[in-house]
Amino acid sequence: MSGTPVGRSPRSVALIGPYSSGKSTLFEALLEAAGSPVKRPADPRNRPMTTELRLAHCTYLGDAWSILDCPGSIEFAHETAAALAMVDLAVLVCEPQPAKALAVAPLLKALAEQRVPHLVFINKIDTLEGSLRDTLAALQAYAAAPLVLRQLPIIEGQAVTGYVDVVSERAYRYRRGQPSELMQIPSAVQGEEQEAKAKLLEALADHDDALLEKILEDVQPSPAEVYADLRKDLTDGAVTEVLLGTAEQAGGIRRLWKALRHDTPEAPVTAARKGIAAEGPPLAQVFKTVHAGHTGKLSYARIWRGTIKDGATLGGSRLGGIYQMPGAEPAKTAEAAMGELVALGRLEAVATGATVAAGAAAEALAFPAPPSPVYALAITTADRKDDVKLSGALAKLLEEDPTLRIEHGQDTGETVLFGQGEIHLGTTVERLARNYGLKLTTQRPEVPYKETIRREVHQHGRLKRQTGGHGQFADVKIDIAPRERGAGFAFIDKVVGGAVPRNFIPAVGEAAEDAAKKGPFGYPVVDIAVTLTDGQFHSVDSSDMAFRTATQMAMKEGLAAADPVLLEPIDRVTVSVPNEFTARAQRLLSGRRGQILGYAEKPGWSGWDEVEALVPAAELHDLIIELRSQTMGLGTYRRTFDHLAESRGEARPRAA
Ligand SMILES: Nc1nc2c(ncn2[C@@H]2O[C@H](COP(=O)(O)OP(=O)(O)O)[C@@H](O)[C@H]2O)c(=O)[nH]1
Ligand SMILES: [Mg+2]
Structure with missing residues (x-):
């Protein structure tokens, strides 16, 4: 035994790693070994993708643990970032395949940047081909600290059957679901x-x-000395220990538990790393918000200081229930202690990322900012009557998911969801169906094209109508002229001698601006000046209404005659990729009518480049999908509107 005391303060661990490295399987294996199993999928080989953080509590050899299973997909990376900001230690789950190391690189970078103590667990060791050293070398290229193997695989025939513990220099044979069994170190491994x-x-x-x-x-140093150094270096981020096993066959699980138990920093150490004062009222930070049917709003939080008791006043709300998650299912508890991750009930006024202190003002703590959106879909309710329900549901979803954004297109009238990719928005739409009974259809959002004119025209508009009693009369002469790009709409009154009386002129201006909202191609007309030069009126039959109609007639004819042109929005796009994909990213952008402006090393990201280009917004809808498929899922981009460009016919006008 290492001599560490039992019954220490609760500790929290996050399982992170690329998609499909086996985090969820490991999560289940760890909890099973601790005697607090969670429900397993019916077919473990066909397990659904993790799209949300999953929290479970357990006790292992007298210590209390909160364990988070993180999604691996890049589309849910924000969940992982939130988890990393909360835990005492992260287990980075990898596969023994050098080619997959690149997918681990962003996580290694995040761990180093956020200074999160971590160890590496090389899972799927049963699939090992070739040498483990190659995987280690590939990972080392992206790791800030030296990676040191604590275990070596024992290979008998084709299969990995056990491991050698490098510190104790003992060999063990895996036994499914049971502690491994001591064996002789095979001479081949010595x-x-x-x-x-x-x-x-x-x-x-x-x-x-x-x-x-x-x-x-x-x-030879004693094992105790080595263990003490490993623990200290892990806490300091000076050395990263590497363990191995197979989550699926429950191999190496107890060895991992032992390392967690021995090396995971305790809550006060983590609080100090975060710069949280030791003294002060009980403090918690919310890292995830969920609206659950039966429990109402749940705020998943880390307890950073003291003990939070049910009924406490937190952030202006009265705490209504504290839940631990044995078996990943909520179970009420009276209080939560420093180091734990728990779900707090009914903190209606508290948002994700916020810190709260019992009965006091809380010091603010950093929380990762959500990434900017890379994919969008317009949504429509199948039944118009559901529109009100939809806006209520979306408000809740926005609270739950900081990476989701909603915009109502001013010109298009569309409701557009912005998020992190196809899967992200797909699960969002699914959630709206499942939790709120909302049937939605999704479509590619419309591109906000505009129009303008290239030629000045002089246009005459005349309304003369005799209906029963008195008639309607108005006559306007307007000039419609192009203005500089970005200058906007202008109305100029140059009427002299009262040809159009003062009181009707505002109606002419409003009607002209109104008519510009839909040009000959069906899009808003921008950057034009309309000048009222002359007109006629009738003392009885003229009215605001009549002048409006006459102006509209003049605008409709005039715009069509003024050599109209479609303007398409061009965005400035910055793509970031590992530099082995830089050329590919450039080709991808050029293939989408992009004008490459250049590329440079991504600041602070060695081995990554940023490619800048001007690309028509119409070409960006599925850029992220192709970019990810060509860059092992690692490429991403951000965009900002740059300018409107005259379309040379590539852009498709809206159907009439
Ligand atoms: N061969 C092998 N497959 C595993 C092991 N652990 C997990 N898997 C499989 O890898 C796939 C992905 O596992 P999952 O736990 O969902 O990965 P996650 O995306 O990291 O959560 C599943 O088909 C698992 O059955 C392992 O130790 N060995
Ligand atoms: Mg998973």
Whole structure:
């Protein structure tokens, strides 16, 4: 035994890693080994993608744990970022495949940047082909600290059947669902084991002079010394230990538990890392919000200080229920202690990311900002009567998901969802159907084309109508002229001698501006000046209404005659990719009528480039899908509107 006391403060761990590395399977295996199993999917080989954080509580050898299973898909990366901001330690789950190391790179970077203590668990060790060293070397290229193997696989025949513990120099055979069984170190692994141990000690000696001296004098340090160094270096982020196993066959799970138990920093250490004062009222931070049918609003929170008791006043709301999640199902508890992740009920006024203190004002703590949207879909209710219900449901979804945005197109009248990709918006629409009974259809959002004119015209509009008693009469002469791009709409009154009386002139201006909202192609007309030069009126038959109609007639004819042209929005797009994909990203943008402006190293991201281009907005709808499919899912982009450009016929006018 390592001699650490039992019954320490609760600790929190997040399982992170690329999609399909086996986080959810590992989550289940860890909880099963701790005697708090969660429901498993009916067909584990066909397990659904994790799209949301999943929290479960358990006790392992007397210690309380909160464990988070994070989604791996890049579209839900914000959930992982939120989890990392909350936990004492992250387990980075990888596969033993060097080619997949690139997908781990952004996570290694996030861990280093946020200074989250972490270890690496190489899962699917049963699928190992070739040497584990290649995977380690590939990962090392992106890791800030040296990666040291704590275990080596034992391969018998074709299969991985157990492991050698590098520190204790003992070998174990995996036994499904049971503790591994001690065995002789196979002679084939002995050389490798010696080498791994030397490497491990070398890495530790870089931060421990006493150990360095022992190594130089060829004295073997005791396992206790090595364990103490590993723990310290993990907390400091100086060395990253690498464990291995197979979640699916429950191999290496107890070994991982042992490492978690021994090396996960305790809550006060994490609070100090975060700069949270040790003294003060009980403090919690919300990292996820869920509207659950039966419990109402649940705010998942980390307890950063003290003990939070049910009924406390937090952030202006009265706490209505504290839930732990044994078996990943909510179970009421009276209080939550520092170090725990719990769900807090009915904090109506508290948003995701906020900190709250019991009965006091809370100090603000950093929380990751949501990434900007990369994909959009317009949504329509199948039944118009559901529109009110939809806006209520969307308000709740926005509260739950900070990576979702909703816009109502001013010109198009569409409701557009903005998010992180097809899967993200797909699950959002599914959630609206499942939780709110809303049937929606989705379509590609309309491109906000505009129009303008290229030629000045002089137009005459005349309304003369005799209906029963008195008639309607108005006569206007207007000039419609193009203005500089971005100058907007202008109305100028140049009438002299009362040809159009003062009181009718505002109606002419309003009607002209109104008529510009829909030009010959069906889009808003921008950057024109309308000048009222002359007109006629009748003392009885003229009215605002009549002048409006006459102006509308003049505008309709005039705009059509003024050499109208479609204007298409052009965005400035910045694509970021690992630099091996830079050329591909450039081709992708050129293929979408993009004008490449250049590329440069992405600031602070060694090995990544940013490509800048001007690209028509019409070409951006599914850019993220193609970009991801060509860059192992790693490429992303951001866009801002740049300018309107005259369309050379590539853009398709709206159907009449
Ligand atoms: N061969 C093998 N497959 C595994 C192992 N762990 C998980 N898997 C499989 O890998 C796939 C993805 O697992 P999952 O836990 O959903 O990955 P996640 O996306 O990281 O949560 C599933 O088909 C699992 O059955 C393992 O140790 N060995
Ligand atoms: Mg998963």
